[in-house]
Amino acid sequence: MGKAKKALRVVLDTNILISALIFTGVLSKIVKLWKDGSIVPVLTKEIFHEFRAVLNYPKFSLTKAEINAILEQEILPYFEVVDTDITVKGVCRDPKDDVFISCAVAAHADYIVTGDEDLLVLKEYGQIKIIFASEFLRKF
Numbered sequence: 082m083g084k085a086k087k088a089l090r091v092v093l094d095t096n097i098l099i100s101a102l103i104f105t106g107v108l109s110k111i112v113k114l115w116k117d118g119s120i121v122p123v124l125t126k127e128i129f130h131e132f133r134a135v136l137n138y139p140k141f142s143l144t145k146a147e148i149n150a151i152l153e154q155e156i157l158p159y160f161e162v163v164d165t166d167i168t169v170k171g172v173c174r175d176p177k178d179d180v181f182i183s184c185a186v187a188a189h190a191d192y193i194v195t196g197d198e199d200l201l202v203l204k205e206y207g208q209i210k211i212i213f214a215s216e217f218l219r220k221f
Contacts, residue, residue: 090161091120092185094178094195095132097214102155103141108214111194114221115159123161123188127180132156163188172206175199185209192217 093101093111101111114120124132135141136148143151165187169179178199185193185206193211195201203211 088118088121089192090188090190091122091217092124092128092181092188092190092193093122094181094193094197094200095128095135096196097194098132099135099141100214102151103143107218110218110221111214112155119221121161122159123163123184123190125163125165125180125184125187127165128184129156129160129162131180161188169206172203173199174202182206182209 097108097111100106100108102109111120115122133148133152136143136151163184165180165183167183167186169183169186170176171179172182173179175197178197181193181195181200184190186209190209193200193206193209194214194217195211196213200211201213205211
C-alpha cells in the first residue's frame with residue numbers, strides 16, 4: 082500500500098479568501114481544494130475577525146444571512162483555527178501582515194497564499210513558502 086498524501090497546511094490572506102468565496106473565477110478553485118481535503122486552510126481568531134469584518138463591507142452587498150451562511154457553511158467546517166503563541170513582529174514591510182506569518186508559524190503551515198506584495202517580497206519565512214494564488218493553484 083502507498084502512503085496517503087498529506088494535505089498541505091495553508092494560510093490564505095483575507096483578499097484571497099474573499100475572492101475565492103465571493104467571486105466566480107480562478108480563485109474559486111481554492112474552495113474545492115479545501116472541501117476535497119487537498120489542503121487544510123488555517124487561520125487565527127484575529128484573521129477570522131478581519132475576514133468577517135471585510136464581508137460586511139458595503140461594496141460586497143452581502144446580507145447578514147449570506148455572511149452567516151459563508152461563515153457557517155464554507156469556513157467553520159473546513160478551517161482549522163490556531164492559537165498564536167508566537168507573535169512575529171517586524172518581518173513584513175506592512176506590520177499588519179505579520180499576523181499571517183504568525184498564523185503560518187503557529188500552524189506549521191506549508192504556504193501563505195497571497196497577492197500582497199508586502200508578503201510576496203519575502204518569498205519564504207523559514208520553511209513556509211509565500212506565493213501568488215496562481216502559482217499555488219498550478220501545484221494542483
